[in-house]
Amino acid sequence: MSAMPSIPAIEVQALGKRFGDFAAVSNVSFAVERGEILGFLGPNGAGKSTVIRLLCGLLRPTSGRITVDGIDVGRDPEAVRRRIGYMSQKFSLYSDLSVLENLQFFGGVYGVPRQAIGERIQDALRMAGLAGHADTPVHALAGGWKQRLALGCAILHRPRVLVLDEPTSGVDPLSRRRFWDLIHDLAADGVTVLVSTHHMDEAEYCNRVALIDRGRIVALDTPANIRRRALDGELVEVRGTPLGRLLEALAAYPPVRDAAVFGNAVHALLARAADEAPALAAYLAGRGIGEVAVARIEPTLEDAFVRMIGRQAQGAGGAA
């Protein structure tokens, strides 16, 4: 709040990180506004965690620049760390310490003023739903409780920026839902949140989503815009058995631009669904695929993602 509103909370410019010959992150640039929730979406190993670790100053970038609140991570990493609350992918609180002892430790190392710490710990306990469990050893907590405690520890020093690396992996759906409610509350208070996930449905909770694949940002937009724009056509859901033969048949049919299995159906991309769907149904009818049903559907983020990654792979293949 003290900084000028024109400076983005996080700004990343042409970021690159190589591990030997492997380019984990290539030419990544983005900016996150104050109070915004930006989601990093992508498969495991896409480079989400690497970008996050670079942002927290845990890794040194090979190229590019990161600023948090206008402060360069490379130049003054400690000043940036004071402004960031970080939740790592792997649970990294002290299991042999109690809930309260963990909170006291992180309050101490983040230099939370002594007169404020008691109240903030109470806030964190309330927020995490851990009131009355202050003396429970952390190793005895269930997954969802651990995640909420980790979030509690990460916000004790009231950071302006919250960086969460797959905070909900291994947590049951109800706890996930509750966790996201907390994140929305924090964002409403003006905290900027950068959160990575591989749950496609969670991306819908974000203001904007960056799709990351093989160390690059493939798309960066609101979930709605990504769904709308990623697909160069309209989507139909095709049902039929056996699924394998259905997919083969669709892939061999020229008007279908792309086909992928989703659950027990195939999603096929057509230029104009209304015009082409009847011809498609007729084409499939003679191919030994039981009862065929074709229906126009609204694309999900996952459809968009699969289509975009597919296009990237084709582009890479064509260039090679």
Add this chain to the structure above:
Amino acid sequence: MKLRRLRALAVKELLQVVRDPRSLMLALLMPVMQLFLLGYGVNLDIAHVPVCVYDQEGSPFSQGLFKRVQASPYFRIVRSLHDQREIRQAMDNGSCRMALVVPADFSRQVALQRHAAVQAIVDATDDNTATLAAAYANAVVAGFANDVRLDLVERTSGLPLLPAPVAQQSRVWFNEDLESRNFIIPGVVALVLALVGAQLTSLTIAREWERGTMELLVSTPVTPMELLVGKLAPYFAIGLLDGLICLAFAVFWFHVPFRGTLLALLFATSLFLLVVLCVGYFVSVAIPNQIGASQIALFLTIMPISLLSGYAFPIDQMPAAIRLLTYGIYARYYVTILKALFLKGSSLHELWLPVLALAGYAAAMVGLAARAFRKRIG
């Protein structure tokens, strides 16, 4: 450095040690165990050597000699024999390590002020014990003979007699009882502190890596210097506590004299602990798993310290090249200081050279350790 962060780190570290049975045992039980093991195990003295006597005379006079032998702490008369052959048997079956044979004309020879020979037969399979036993037996018999002679002359002349005009009197300084325990135990304190200090700290960084807590710790604004100081502070306190425990056992259990001041001991121990803790920390930074780190720390402390610090094996008796090598072993200086404090009661002022050397080592190690840790992962 912020005090608030140091405190948070130190409290957390202490809680982890207290809750980890392995660390707790290492911190509190190991020193006492080591002290007992080395205090009793490394013993170059003889005591209570089992002795058989073959009294060919059977007079009150020969009984007087045996009483004298029995009264000495070195010997314990276990059997009375009646035959020369029994001596061989007793030696063979190990029931005695030495046999004293009093000739049939013992009291007559003494009365005539002749040379009265008491034969001592020693089992020399352990040559160290045998040499010492023979020497002590000699001393006991000589003492007895001297008293007898004085007594005799006094009685015949009716005058109190002055002791023999010329007599050799050795005075042993600083370790009057010539107890090897007095020589060894002060050095054992160094070994114990090095072992415990380096072992405990070698786990401190490795534990964070192993349990995955390092990632979050590195993301906090804690500086490497704060991490070093905050993490080592509890071990420093534990080390000093262990030092005091060792001192108490040395003085009250093993009856090793402590003639120096507590303050001097605490000061020298602090310097030594700084070196040892930083060695352990260094190892911990370099080796990110607990088992590996503790092995390396063990190797780096126990080997050079037990062999080259002079705690049990005198440095003066080492070959010149090895002697030169001992100047590089920091424990050497501490052992020198410990022995001087315990046995001589020297002041730090008199010990300025080893104190300075130890302080130099401490400064260098703290500098290295502070630089060792980089706040990066991977």
